[in-house]
Amino acid sequence: MGRDHGFHPVRITRIIQETPDTRTYVLDAPFPYRAGQFVTIKACGTLRSYSMSSSPETDTEFMTTVKRVPGGLVSNWMHDHLAPGDVVETTLPAGVFCLREGEEAGGAGEIATPVVAFCGGSGITPILSLAKSALAGTGRPVRVLAADRDARSVIFADALDELAERYPDRFAVRHHLDDRQGFLTADQVRKFAGGDTDADFYLCGPAPFMELVENALLTHGITPERIFVERFAQTADPPPEAAPEQEGTLTLVLSGKPHTLAQRSGETFLECARRAGLAPPFSCEAGNCATCIAQVTAGEAKMRVNNALDEDEVAEGWVLTCQGEPTTPHVTVVYED
Known part of the structure; x- marks a missing residue:
């Protein structure tokens, strides 16, 4: 690997x-x-x-x-x-919620692509990391809207203030406190985005918060490829309703022990294993972290989403079981010991 x-x-x-x-x-x-x-x-x-x-x-x-x-x-x-x-x-660090490469900006006459971030609660965590890297390693301006319940809930307030002092021309943060201003609205999202329709937009926070922000940005004319969303939950389209009858078989080797299971249509390998009462490793269930990785040693499979494995690993038969589905009647999947 x-x-x-x-x-x-x-x-x-x-x-x-x-x-x-x-x-x-x-x-x-x-x-x-x-x-x-x-x-x-x-x-x-x-x-x-x-x-x-x-x-x-x-x-x-x-x-x-x-x-x-x-x-x-x-x-x-x-x-x-x-x-x-x-x-x-x-695990080793993983994930694709990162600054786009090639946007370092800064050549003569070139305009740096802005970074505009919306975060709710602890969603500020990766946003702070991104902001620090964009400011220190590129010429890109950064704006952050951080929504929290109240002033006591604001995470990294001092760190954000320090960035604003260090980069007064390139960094700005707006704190939205629910107890004073009510919940964030779509109009407020669009107003904060302003005319930066060619910026890169980063979203992290509770699912309803991100849904509100993403929809507001799309109606503001922001193209989907400019919107980056960090989710630690299933993001793929829901599979079709599983047929009650067996559609194939899955031999799953976990801790060296093989289990032959009935594989249903539209069901991932992880879903099949859990339905059978097994407890294989998994974490994000979004195809981002590779915690659920296993190797297909017989049959063939496809993945709904793959943000963790490179082409060589996929060619060797490695699959994210939270995203993997069979494409042949029988598949054997072996987890690492």
């Missing part, structure tokens, strides 16, 4: 309390990464993906930021139990 999609032990060097319910974990992790990417953490028998708040262009430390989620298994465990010196298991 061209990349290592396994888990690696990394030590927490320090913890920063950003807000009452948000902490940044500084990790002793010498991983190369791009601004806007995330790592997947293995804890409590499950997996969760968290974005980096650090930037490879500006920070010497590797940082990921975690907001406590009511009822959240991993976020609550991390907040309640982890301390400096503890070790956690993470």
Whole structure:
């Protein structure tokens, strides 16, 4: 394989309390990464993906930021139990919520493509990483609209103020507080976008927030290829309703043990495995992180979405099982031990 999609032990060097319910974990992790990417953490028998708040262009430390989620298994465990010196298991950084290459800007007579970002709550995490890299590594102007419940909930307020002071001509942030201004509206989104219809737009936050912003931008004349959305949930079109009868068979090898399952039409390998009561690895379910990677050793398959594997890996038969579907009556899929 061209990349290592396994888990690696990394030590927490320090913890920063950003807000009452948000902490940044500084990790002793010498991983190369791009601004806007995330790592997947293995804890409590499950997996969760968290974005980096650090930037490879500006920070010497590797940082990921975690907001406590009511009822959240991993976020609550991390907040309640982890301390400096503890070790956690993470994947290598992954994800495509990154600055477009070739937009460094800055040649004589050239106008830098603006970066315009909308974030809700902890969605500021990858946006901060992107902003720091764009400002330090390119000539691009950056504008951020950060929506939060109230002033106490604003994450990275000081870091954003520092960027505004350091780059007064290229960086601007607007804080939208729900308790004072009500929920963000489509008109406010379009007003913030203004005339920058050729900018690159980055969206991260709760699903209803991103849906509102994305639809507002599209009606404002922004083309879809200019809109980049970070989702840690299924993004593919829903599959057709599964037929009750068996459509084929899937032999799934998990921890070295083969399981032969009835594969239904329109069902991914991961869905088939979970329906049978198995618990293979997965995280984002959006085709972004490669946590669910396995190799097709017999039969053929296709993927609905692939934002994690390169062409050589696909040619070798590797597949994202959260996105993989059979194209032959029988398929054998082997997970890494």
